[in-house]
Amino acid sequence: MSLSSQSNVAVGDQPVLAVAMVGHAFMGRAHGNAYRQANRFFDLPMRVVPAVVVGRDQVRAEAAAHKLGFLRATTDLAAVLADPAIHVIDVATPNDSHHAIAMAALAAKKHVLCEKPLAMTLAQAKEMQALAKKQKVRVGLWHNYRRAPAVALAAKMIARGDLGDVRQVRAVYLQDWLSDASVPASWRTNKKTCGSGAHGDLNAHLIDLTRALTGLEFDAVCGMQQTFTKVRPDGAGGTAKVDVDDAFCFLAKFKGGAIGTYEATRTAPGRKNHNCIEISGTAGSLRWNLERMNELEVFSFADAKDGQGFRTVMCMDGVHPYAANWWPDGHIVGYEHTFVHHVVDFVRALHSGEPFAPDFTDGVAVQAVIEAALQSVKSASWVKVMR
Ligand SMILES: NC(=O)c1ccc[n+]([C@@H]2O[C@H](COP(=O)([O-])OP(=O)(O)OC[C@H]3O[C@@H](n4cnc5c(N)ncnc54)[C@H](O)[C@@H]3O)[C@@H](O)[C@H]2O)c1
Structure with missing residues (x-):
């Protein structure tokens, strides 16, 4: 056909x-x-x-x-x-x-x-x-990642006030595939082809997750980066210079007074795809980790005092976002389903005329944070996020 x-x-x-x-x-x-x-x-x-x-x-x-x-x-x-x-x-x-x-x-x-x-x-x-x-x-x-059922549920919980006012975000995206200096260079280790290393690759997701979950806008950032392996095999018998970060950390101030910490690395042995975000508010906290992507850890001061503690919500019951379209309660989904949900929501938005996020306005917002953090490394100072 x-x-x-x-x-x-x-x-x-x-x-x-x-x-x-x-x-x-x-x-x-x-x-x-x-x-x-x-x-x-x-x-x-x-x-x-x-x-x-x-x-x-x-x-x-x-x-x-x-x-x-x-x-x-x-x-x-x-x-x-x-x-x-x-x-x-x-x-x-x-x-x-x-x-x-x-x-x-x-x-x-x-x-x-x-x-x-x-x-x-x-x-x-x-x-x-x-x-x-x-x-x-x-x-x-x-x-x-916005469209993992647990992340969509977290966004819903924060929007309805379960956490109170968000005060702090701590987010890490940890991988280990560049720990070994013999791993060859690629487009992901060359500034001309990727722009930045773990930062643009992994922090980009954390920045987007933060905005999607909390609605907070970044105000200023202060970063540091390191390239531990500066030369790698080029895969053709020679060597290639690595001119992007292996690891990149930054602090963030949000408009309205909340603060955040971010860490992206490709050199954390044992961490394969540890994309984890914890959000603390005045009334509670939640934590999501891609490696246990169907679970959401939730703490609430509203729980009975003698029963308080983080509880784990399995987000694959019919009441949870996207879940009813897959399998019976508790029959979990995986990485690939987040992409399916992305297509589903895009098609629906296209047909109905409703907004779809993230769009290129969100992309600009993420890029502004990426760029400000890179500038802050150069100037060794806090940099305002401008867009
Ligand atoms: N959303 C996510 O979770 C996620 C995960 C991985 C990668 N990415 C992003 O996806 C993009 C691709 O990454 P990948 O991991 O698939 O890379 P990859 O190296 O596995 O694949 C890249 C593909 O693009 C092709 N290609 C390269 N240059 C091209 C050109 N000029 N014109 C046409 N084709 C070209 C290559 O032949 C290859 O098929 C990157 O921007 C990366 O940041 C996103």
Whole structure:
């Protein structure tokens, strides 16, 4: 089946939303799976069609399309952008290409789902935000952790006041894959291709989670960073300089008086994907950790004094966000489901005209914090977050 030149194809009585995905490795697999699963588990007003994989090598792109369930593959992005049968461009490539691909897609009036961090610089992010607004298309940024059921529940609890006023955020995103100095350099260790190391990669998620959960806006930040391994094998018998951080910590002041601490590292042995955020308010606290992603630890001063303590809520009962669409109570979900939920909410928002978050305005907000923290390392001082 080909969608080429069928711009308003419908399956049954459902309009089709045809997706072209640029990049087909780690995130390509996660996104591809989400496009395939969304209609199977959720009743959606549109049918998502994984239509085209766009790669740089035809043979590899075809193999990926076959494996990931897309209809076809190409290396010709321009032709895809000119095809009225394609509605969404998914940017699942390294950071240095987000701006160019997204800007071209927006110019072609396609909806865009872009991987994080949105761009290499705040200036680029603002251009993307402005063009998306001008073209009146819908955009999303793949901060998928917002859509873990436990995180969505945490956001609901904070919004209804369960924690009282939020005072402190402590967030860490810890990995260990660069602990070993013999791990080769890659686009993730080169400033030209990634912008920054653990900071833009992992702190970006923590910054987004903070904003999504608390509604707090960053006011000023003060950071420090370290590159423990400054030269790595280049994978071709030589060596490559590492010019981004292995570890990056920063302090944050929020508008309104709350404070936060952030740590992202790729050199914490034993920590594989420890994305953990704890939020303390005047009336209670909560803590979420990706490695136990269906659980939410909650403490409330409202509990009977002699029964107080952190309790663990298993967030996969039918009453919890997204849960009823999967399995019976307590039958847990995983990492990949966060991407499915992202697609589900994007399709619903697209169809209804309701807002979708995170969008490129959120991307600009995250990028502003990333950039201010990088500047604060350079100046060894607190830097105001400006956007
Ligand atoms: N949301 C998340 O949790 C999450 C997790 C991992 C990565 N990411 C982000 O996703 C993006 C991709 O990361 P990844 O881990 O999938 O990387 P990857 O190296 O596994 O895959 C990158 C893909 O992009 C292709 N590619 C590279 N440059 C290209 C170009 N100019 N045009 C077309 N294709 C190109 C590569 O061939 C490959 O298929 C990054 O921005 C990264 O920060 C997000």
